[in-house]
Amino acid sequence: MADGTNGSGAQVATATDDTLPRRFADFATLGDALDYAAAGDKGLNFHDARGCLVRxxxxxxxxxxxxxxxxxxxxxxxxxxxxxxxxxxxxxxxxxxxxxxxxxxxxxxxxxxxxxxxxxxxxxxxxxxxxxxxxxxxxxxxxxxxxxxxxxxxxxxxxxxxxxxxxxxxxxxxxxxxxxxxxxxxxxxxxxxxxxxxxxxxxxxxLLNNLAAHSHGMEVRPGDRCVSWLPWYHDMGLVGCLLSPVANQVSADYLKTEDFARRPLAWLDMISRHDGTTLSYSPTFGYDICARRIGSQSRVEDRLDLSRWRIAGNGADMIRPDVMQSFVDAFAPAGFQASAFLPSYGLAEATLAVSIMPPGEGIRAELVEETQLSGGDLDDRNGGGGARRPQRYRAIVNCGRPVRDMALAIREEDGTDLPERAIGKLWCHGPSVMAGYFRDPEATEACLIDGWLDTGDMGYMSDGYLYIVGRAKDMIIVNGRNHWPQDIEWAVEQLPGFKAGDIAAFAITTPGGEETPAVLVQCRSSDEAERVRLREEIRERVRSVTGMNCVIELIPPRTLPRTSSGKLSRAKARNLYLAGEIKPYAIAA
The missing domain is CATH 3.40.50.980 (Rossmann fold)
Structure with missing residues (x-):
């Protein structure tokens, strides 16, 4: 019915399909897009903390x-x-x-x-x-x-x-x-x-150019519905999960972000209950939370049916193949297919989407040796010969192909284009790149040159696919060697008792004037002896990754700052630590 209720007054979700011919965001303005969508029977649907429809x-x-x-x-x-x-x-x-x-x-x-x-x-x-x-x-x-x-x-x-x-x-x-x-x-x-x-x-x-590219990249088709818990103040939630459903005439079902945080499996319950096929995005940590929460619960297939989850998008943060595999292991019995994973890359300065994996290809990763992660030709594995430390590798996830109308380039710091499979700064160019930063011409000029946007991210291209390595500003450079904070953080996460989001790594200057990595680790133990043991275990693990003695600080749980989208903010953690606002536990030397 037009008011979203049935004859008894109960709420009825908006239609998955209707007779209105789909247009893939080919409108002049966002208002035109809503004018068109309003002629059909689709719409937005809001659910409570248990995933039940309320509006x-x-x-x-x-x-x-x-x-x-x-x-x-x-x-x-x-x-x-x-x-x-x-x-x-x-x-x-x-x-x-x-x-x-x-x-x-x-x-x-x-x-x-x-x-x-x-x-x-x-x-x-x-x-x-x-x-x-x-x-x-x-x-x-x-x-x-x-x-x-x-x-x-x-x-x-x-x-x-x-x-x-x-x-x-x-x-x-x-x-x-x-x-x-x-x-x-x-x-x-x-x-x-x-x-x-x-x-x-x-x-x-x-906006409309990017929304069209988004829908073509996901191959939106009849029977699709969007399901989302992402916040609307973040570009992936606003553009990908509110404006895109309007401009591409897709019904959408929402769980509030705070409700997802309390009951993450309500997201999967919603996906299970809906007919049709599901389009749903999450950063890596959302998949991680669900896999951890389901734990060893028996027979997930009795609770969930994820067989119709067609697009399980992943973006907004570094994509971790180990977390994705844990999710598959936990939910394959409920019908989830690994091929549904859709890695992507984007940023607000490009409206949203920059690259999207073709549907059905799933997670694909390459193992890259750590000494190559600071730049150079990935095919030159020996790097000039001579004595070398044992090789260590990081899995770098394929983030897909450039979306429609988007061009990508990998460049040196001086702007020189780099060849295939060489790591450098990622630049993008296309109709959906921002007009600029509001009232900040200096910041705009610093990242927009001749229509090309400096994304601030490091990566490489291989056979037309984009691989993201990390944020250039997060790189820790000590004694001329580059270390990615993710490598240090992930190494510590492998220790028992720690998880994603517990660790922040960044560079500091010691009292002697030397640069060194500092590693803040949220610790849940109140036992002094256990803290001493953990710190030494972490120190040895970090030394194995960096080859250096690092500053290791154990801090109380829920201390590390997050961005509004839930990502770890290493820059803010560093500032708070140096300002004395993050107070480590006092541990005997």
């Missing part, structure tokens, strides 16, 4: 609410080009506000929800800093965040209002402006933009 929200209803919201915004003085800050809680209110701002010609700015890291003051400061960066005419937020979001708005000198109150405003009968493809559609803050925010300005044309 079906057809695209036609979203459009009606968005147009009314646009008129409220215009009545509140919002003009084309104005920014509107929106705390991005997963739900119909944010969706209507986001599209309402688009219809009003304003730039919606999705802003994060509080996380379990940092507390109230940290969240207020993060919001205040981002508000000062984008200077919105108003900030609209969920009623239950009124105290924190309202305080951030006050400190930033921005009008703040909860969305229930805003929805009660009269919707003036005002004409809506006509958007053009080259107009800015929204402003996206990357997950790490907290202390020095970089708002990425994305045009309608860039």
């Amino acid at each position: 079906a929200y057809p695209f036609r209803e979203l459009r009606d609410h968005a147009i009314a919201t646009a008129r409220r915004l215009i009545g509140a003085g919002v003009e084309p080009g104005s920014r509107v800050g929106l705390v991005a809680e997963t739900g119909p209110e944010f969706a209507a506000l986001f599209f309402g701002a688009v219809y009003a010609g304003a730039w919606p700015v999705p802003l994060p929800l509080p996380t379990s890291f940092g507390g109230r003051d940290s969240y207020i400061d993060q919001l205040r800093t981002q508000l000062a960066s984008c200077t919105p005419v108003m900030l609209i937020y969920p009623p239950d965040l009124a105290a924190m979001a309202g305080e951030a708005a006050r400190l930033a000198g921005v009008e703040g209002e909860d969305w229930d109150s805003f929805a009660s405003r009269a919707a003036a009968d005002a004409p809506l402006p006509t958007a053009m493809p080259g107009d800015i559609a929204y402003l996206q803050y990357s997950s790490g933009s907290t202390r020095f925010p970089h708002g990425v300005a994305i045009t309608h044309a860039a």
Whole structure:
């Protein structure tokens, strides 16, 4: 039924398929995309913490609410080009506000929800800093965040209002402006933009080009539904799991991010219950949490049916083949197929997708010897002869082929193009690359040269496929040798009692003026003798990887900082450690 209920008033999910011919995001503007999707029977569906449907929200209803919201915004003085800050809680209110701002010609700015890291003051400061960066005419937020979001708005000198109150405003009968493809559609803050925010300005044309590339890359087809728990303030959640379903007319089912954190298997329960085939993305840690949570529970096939999970996308962080294999081992009895894995690479500065693995190819990795990871020809395994330490290898995951209209290049620091299978800085070029960083021409000029975007990531190309090695800024350089923090962290994770996310590695300067790796490890043991033993065990493991004595610090659980998308923030961990705000356990020498 049109209101998302059946005759008895119970919620009924929006249709998986309808008679509206699918268009693959071939629209001039995002508003045009919603106008078209509203003519069909598909839409967004919101679920509770147990994965039960609580609100079906057809695209036609979203459009009606968005147009009314646009008129409220215009009545509140919002003009084309104005920014509107929106705390991005997963739900119909944010969706209507986001599209309402688009219809009003304003730039919606999705802003994060509080996380379990940092507390109230940290969240207020993060919001205040981002508000000062984008200077919105108003900030609209969920009623239950009124105290924190309202305080951030006050400190930033921005009008703040909860969305229930805003929805009660009269919707003036005002004409809506006509958007053009080259107009800015929204402003996206990357997950790490907290202390020095970089708002990425994305045009309608860039967005629709990337959404079309996304749907063609995944080979969207009849019977597909999107299932997601990803936050809407992160580019993969916003672009890949909200805007893409609208522009490509795919019904979507949502679990709030905080509900996934509490009950991760509810994500898999939702996938199991739906008819049709599933498109669902997660960073590596989401798959890891599920595999750990299911543990040794017997007969997962009695609880789950993952046989229709067609696209199990993976992105937003380094992809770990060992975690992916653990997920397959845990859920193959429930019908999950390893070929469903779809590694990809992207970033907010390119709207979202840069490369996608062709569907059905699954996880493919190459073993790369550690001395090659700092650069050079991967086919030259001997590297000039002479005495060498025993070889160690890291599995580098294939992140797929460039998406439609995207060109990639691997370059030296001086901009010189590198040949096939040589590691260097990844650059990309295409219609979906950002217009620039909002009000930051210096940062824009630093990473955009002649239309080419410096991604800040290191990788190599092989037979047309992209392999990502790591973030250039994270590389630890000691005595002229390069060490990837992931290698150190992963080595420690193999020790009993530790897991992904417990370790952060970065470079520091010792009192003697030397550069050395520091390794922070979250430790759950309260026994002094056990801590001494663990520290020495970790020291030996790290020495085996780096060949050096490193600074090893054991710290309390839940101490390491995360970005708004849940990724470890090594840069923030380093800053907090050097500032004395991360306090290691005192352990006898």
